[in-house]
Amino acid sequence: MPEEIIKNVFRIPVPLAGNPLKLLNSYVIKGEDKSLIIDTGFKHPDCRDALINGLRELKIDIEKTDILLTHLHSDHSGLAPELAMPGRKVYISRAEIPWMFGESRTARWKEDNVKIVRSGFPMEVIRAHLTKAPSRDMSPDPNFSDYSPVDNGDVFSYGGYELEAVATPGHTPEHMCFWVESEKLMFTGDHVLFDITPNITLWNEVEDSLGDYLESLKKIDKYDVRLALPGHRETGDFHARIAKLLAHHDERLEECLQVVREKPGSTVFEVAGKMKWNIRCSSWEDFPIGQKWFAVGECHSHLRHLEKLGRVHCDYSGELFRYTAI
Numbered sequence: 662m663p664e665e666i667i668k669n670v671f672r673i674p675v676p677l678a679g680n681p682l683k684l685l686n687s688y689v690i691k692g693e694d695k696s697l698i699i700d701t702g703f704k705h706p707d708c709r710d711a712l713i714n715g716l717r718e719l720k721i722d723i724e725k726t727d728i729l730l731t732h733l734h735s736d737h738s739g740l741a742p743e744l745a746m747p748g749r750k751v752y753i754s755r756a757e758i759p760w761m762f763g764e765s766r767t768a769r770w771k772e773d774n775v776k777i778v779r780s781g782f783p784m785e786v787i788r789a790h791l792t793k794a795p796s797r798d799m800s801p802d803p804n805f806s807d808y809s810p811v812d813n814g815d816v817f818s819y820g821g822y823e824l825e826a827v828a829t830p831g832h833t834p835e836h837m838c839f840w841v842e843s844e845k846l847m848f849t850g851d852h853v854l855f856d857i858t859p860n861i862t863l864w865n866e867v868e869d870s871l872g873d874y875l876e877s878l879k880k881i882d883k884y885d886v887r888l889a890l891p892g893h894r895e896t897g898d899f900h901a902r903i904a905k906l907l908a909h910h911d912e913r914l915e916e917c918l919q920v921v922r923e924k925p926g927s928t929v930f931e932v933a934g935k936m937k938w939n940i941r942c943s944s945w946e947d948f949p950i951g952q953k954w955f956a957v958g959e960c961h962s963h964l965r966h967l968e969k970l971g972r973v974h975c976d977y978s979g980e981l982f983r984y985t986a987i
């Protein structure tokens with residue numbers, strides 16, 4: 662059931678079956694000559710039905726609708742290729758286009774697999790996970806390549822509003838938020854979420870994803886945002902949330918450092934196993950594999966940031982990355 666947020670701006674809740682995020686907020690801006698969908702849901706029948714039914718209720722003509730993606734993650738981008746009608750645009754940040762399709766995407770996924778092995782993940786666990794990695798199965802059609810690039814500062818006009826792209830790298834290599842100055846409104850994608858902490862992993866080809874993320878939080882804190890529209894769950898106090906997210910990562914960095922101090926030469930997997938995670942499991946061993954995957958990525962981004970800050974040293978010479986406090 663679509664909800665009108667302000668005139669011509671709607672939220673369609675899109676169910677994410679089996680995913681702890683539960684729902685994606687797909688936002689729709691209805692215009693007279695053309696409309697816009699911001700983020701789509703997975704390439705999955707449940708997402709497709711929810712979005713198509715929502716558009717029908719809003720009497721939006723899909724033939725006259727463009728798609729704008731905040732970032733590459735498949736819960737935001739999965740359906741875009743099949744929703745895009747001939748002649749319409751699918752926008753995503755320029756740097757993320759190679760992650761979306763074909764050989765360039767496959768090569769990046771392979772690099773990710775190498776990185777996760779070098780993090781200390783047991784090989785048999787990885788193999789089991791990769792045969793049924795849902796985020797990859799529900800990714801956008803690999804044969805669709807007709808993406809239009811978005812750069813920081815680009816402006817999009819729909820439904821009487823102007824949306825300005827604000828590059829906020831961190832959660833993904835070149836995540837974008839969209840700022841509507843006239844309404845003091847920002848579509849925050851997964852950069853700022855209110856009742857869950859956005860996952861920050863270490864991306865290949867990115868030096869310091871967590872460092873980027875923290876800078877991007879400080880960057881958007883300067884905008885006079887009165888209404889933040891996040892990619893998942895509810896909205897909240899924008900500036901208070903940014904302060905909380907910054908403090909959260911400070912604490913996590915300290916925790917990470919403490920674990921490395923206690924056992925010099927730890928792998929990422931070992932450090933992640935000793936950190937505290939907000940998940941209903943009695944031990945690290947009991948974590949579902951998908952959650953371990955996220956935890957190791959999150960831990961890796963913190964270790965890399967500590968390395969950049971000169972607080973830990975990473976030995977890259979062996980098969981596994983090994984961290985020691987300086």
Ligand SMILES: [Zn+2]
Nearest residue numbers: 732734832851
């Ligand atoms: Zn995301």
